[in-house]
Amino acid sequence: xxxxxxxxxxxxxxxxxxxxxxxxxxxxxxxxxxxxxxxxxxxxxxxxxxxxxxxxxxxxxxxxxxxxxxxxxxxxxxxxxxxxxxxxxxxxxxxxxxxxxxxxxxxxxxxxxxxxxxxxxxxxxxxxxxxxxxxxxxxxxxxxxxxxxxxxxxxxxxxxxxxxxxxxxxxxxxxxxxxxxxxxxxxxxxxxxxxxxxxxxxxxxxxxxxxxxxxxxxxxxxxxxxxxxxxxxxxxxxxxxxxxxxxxxxxxxxxxxxxxxxxxxxxxxxxxxxxxxxxxxxxxxxxxxxxxxxxxxxxxxxxxxxxxxxxxxxxxxx
Amino acid sequence: xxxxxxxxxxxxxxxxxxxxxxxxxxxxxxxxxxxxxxxxxxxxxxxxxxxxxxxxxxxxxxxxxxxxxxxxxxxxxxxxxxxxxxxxxxxxxxxxxxxxxxxxxxxxxxxxxxxxxxxxxxxxxxxxxxxxxxxxxxxxxxxxxxxxxxxxxxxxxxxxxxxxxxxxxxxxxxxxxxxxxxxxxxxxxxxxxxxxxxxxxxxxxxxxxxxxxxxxxxxxxxxxxxxxxxxxxxxxxxxxxxxxxxxxxxxxxxxxx
Numbered sequence: 263x264x265x266x267x268x269x270x271x272x273x274x275x276x277x278x279x280x281x282x283x284x285x286x287x288x289x290x291x292x293x294x295x296x297x298x299x300x301x302x303x304x305x306x307x308x309x310x311x312x313x314x315x316x317x318x319x320x321x322x323x324x325x326x327x328x329x330x331x332x333x334x335x336x337x338x339x340x341x342x343x344x345x346x347x348x349x350x351x352x353x354x355x356x357x358x359x360x361x362x363x364x365x366x367x368x369x370x371x372x373x374x375x376x377x378x379x380x381x382x383x384x385x386x387x388x389x390x391x392x393x394x395x396x397x398x399x400x401x402x403x404x405x406x407x408x409x410x411x412x413x414x415x416x417x418x419x420x421x422x423x424x425x426x427x428x429x430x431x432x433x434x435x436x437x438x439x440x441x442x443x444x445x446x447x448x449x450x451x452x453x454x455x456x457x458x459x460x461x462x463x464x465x466x467x468x469x470x471x472x473x474x475x476x477x478x479x480x481x482x483x484x485x486x487x488x489x490x491x492x493x494x495x496x497x498x499x500x501x502x503x504x505x506x507x508x509x510x511x512x513x514x515x516x517x518x519x520x521x522x523x524x525x526x527x528x529x530x531x532x533x534x535x536x537x538x539x540x541x542x543x544x545x546x547x548x549x550x551x552x553x554x555x556x557x558x559x560x561x562x563x564x565x566x567x568x569x570x571x572x573x574x575x576x577x578x579x580x
Numbered sequence: 581x582x583x584x585x586x587x588x589x590x591x592x593x594x595x596x597x598x599x600x601x602x603x604x605x606x607x608x609x610x611x612x613x614x615x616x617x618x619x620x621x622x623x624x625x626x627x628x629x630x631x632x633x634x635x636x637x638x639x640x641x642x643x644x645x646x647x648x649x650x651x652x653x654x655x656x657x658x659x660x661x662x663x664x665x666x667x668x669x670x671x672x673x674x675x676x677x678x679x680x681x682x683x684x685x686x687x688x689x690x691x692x693x694x695x696x697x698x699x700x701x702x703x704x705x706x707x708x709x710x711x712x713x714x715x716x717x718x719x720x721x722x723x724x725x726x727x728x729x730x731x732x733x734x735x736x737x738x739x740x741x742x743x744x745x746x747x748x749x750x751x752x753x754x755x756x757x758x759x760x761x762x763x764x765x766x767x768x769x770x771x772x773x774x775x776x777x778x779x780x781x782x783x784x785x786x787x788x789x790x791x792x793x794x795x796x797x798x799x800x801x802x803x804x805x806x807x808x809x810x811x812x813x814x815x816x817x818x819x820x821x822x823x824x825x826x827x828x829x830x831x832x833x834x835x836x837x
Binding site: 330332356358363374376394396400402403407410437441445446448450457486511519555556558559571 | 671801
C-alpha cells in the first residue's frame with residue numbers, strides 16, 4: 263500500500279488538521295507516505311510539510327489555484343494518484359476539503375468514508391454515528407480508498423526524516439473544473455488559532471447572557487492559547503460570527519480541551535464537540551444536559567467564575 | 581429555466597442501526613430532511629414569478645414519497661422518486677451515480693442540495709454528483725442569486741466568506757442560514773396531490789443493479805461498537821467564584837495548563 267495526504271494551507275500556513283492526519287499516516291507502518299500541496303506559493307511550504315513524516319511531497323504550484331475552489335484540486339489529486347498509484351488518500355475535513363474528497367471519489371471511483379475520528383494500521387476507520395451514540399467500524403472494498411477525518415482527530419508532531427523528496431507536478435485541468443471563480447473574499451479578523459486547528463476551545467452559549475459577555479470567553483481563550491467557539495443560538499442571535507459555530511450545522515471539533523460557558527448541551531451542539539478529550543463546563547442550571555458528558559461540571563455563574571479562573575491561569579503562566 | 585432539488589427522506593425521532601444489516605433502520609416514521617427544506621425554499625425563491633420549473637428528486641424507499649409530497653406542497657412543480665430494492669445500502673459512490681444518472685436525464689440548469697443529511701451526517705454528496713455531471717459546484721451557500729445565466733454565491737468558510745461566480749448549469753449546496761423555509765399551506769397540500777409524480781426503477785434511470793446498492797458501493801460497515809466511555813466525571817457547586825481554583829487544579833492535573 264501507499265498513502266497520500268492532502269495538506270491544506272491558508273495563506274502561508276499549513277493547516278494543523280492536515281498535519282495531524284499526515285502525522286497519523288506516518289505512524290501506520292507504511293514507508294511510502296506522501297503529502298500533496300496545491301496552490302500559489304506552496305513550493306515554499308513543502309519542506310515544512312516534509313517534517314511531519316512524508317517521504318515525498320508533491321507540489322502543484324500554480325497561482326491560478328490559490329483561490330479556495332475544490333474542483334481544480336480534484337484534478338491535481340487525481341493526477342498524483344493516477345501517476346503514482348497511491349492506494350489510500352487521507353484528508354482532514356474542512357469546507358474546502360470535504361468537496362475535494364467527494365469530487366475525487368466520483369472522479370476515480372473510490373470509496374469515501376467520512377467523519378472518521380481514527381484509523382488502524384489495517385485500514386479500518388472509526389466513525390461516530392447517530393449523534394455519536396454508536397461507533398461504526400468502516401472499511402473499503404477496493405482501492406483507491408479515501409478517508410475524511412473530523413477536525414482535531416490527530417495531533418501534529420514532527421518526525422523529520424530529512425530525506426523527503428520534493429516533486430513538482432503539472433496538471434491539465436478539466437474544463438468543468440475551471441468554470442467557477444472566486445470574485446471576492448471577506449476574511450474575518452482572527453487572532454490565535456482557528457477552531458479547526460485549536461487544541462483548546464472556549465465556547466459560549468446563551469448562558470453568557472449578552473453579546474458583550476463573549477469577552478469572558480475571548481479572554482480565557484487567549485490566556486489558554488485557544489480559540490473561541492459559539493453555539494448556534496448565539497450565532498443566530500448575532501452575538502458571534504458563523505465561522506465560530508460548533509454543532510450539527512457548524513463545525514465538528516475534537517480538541518484536547520473544550521470549555522463550555524453557559525452552554526446547555528442540546529444534542530445539536532453535543533454532536534459538534536463531544537469527542538473532545540476533556541470537557542469542562544460551567545452552567546447555572548444544575549440539570550443542564552452538558553453535565554452528562556462533561557469531565558468536570560461546575561454549577562455556577564460564568565460571570566463570577568471565569569474572570570477568576572483567567573486570572574489564576576495568568577498567574578500560573580507568569 | 582429548470583431547477584432540480586435533491587431531497588432525502590430521513591427517519592424521525594430517535595433512530596437506530598439494525599445490527600444485522602448494519603444499516604440505518606428506515607422502517608419507522610420519516611420526514612423531509614430539514615436542511616433540504618432550505619434547498620426547496622431557495623429553488624422557489626429563485627423561481628419567483630418566472631415560468632421556471634422546480635423538480636424535486638429523491639432516492640429512497642417508497643415512503644420517501646411523503647417527503648417529496650411535502651416539497652410539492654411547499655410549491656415545487658414535479659417530483660421524481662428513484663425507488664428500487666437493489667438501491668438500498670448505496671454508499672456515496674453508488675448514490676452519486678444514481679442521482680447523477682437521473683439528473684442527467686432531467687438536464688436542469690441548477691441543481692440544489694441541502695447542506696447535510698440529518699440521519700447520516702453526510703455533507704459531501706453534491707460534490708460527487710457535480711463531478712459526475714461535470715458541472716461547477718459551490719457548497720455552504722449563505723446567499724445565492726442567478727442573473728443572465730450566471731450564478732453568484734456567498735459561501736461560508738472557516739475564514740469568513742468567499743464570493744463565487746459560475747456559469748449555469750451548476751450544482752449548489754445551500755446552508756440552512758440561507759432562508760427560512762415556508763410551511764405548506766392547506767391549498768398547497770391539496771394541490772400537491774394533483775402534481776406530476778414519477779417513480780423510477782434503476783432500469784428507468786439507466787443504472788445496472790450491480791452498480792447500485794451494496795454491490796455498487798466501495799465502502800462497508802464492518803462492526804458496531806459502543807462509544808468510548810468518559811472517565812470519572814466530577815461535578816462541583818460554585819459559590820461566588822470559589823470553584824476557579826478547583827478548575828485550575830483540574831486543568832493542571834490533566835496537563836492542559
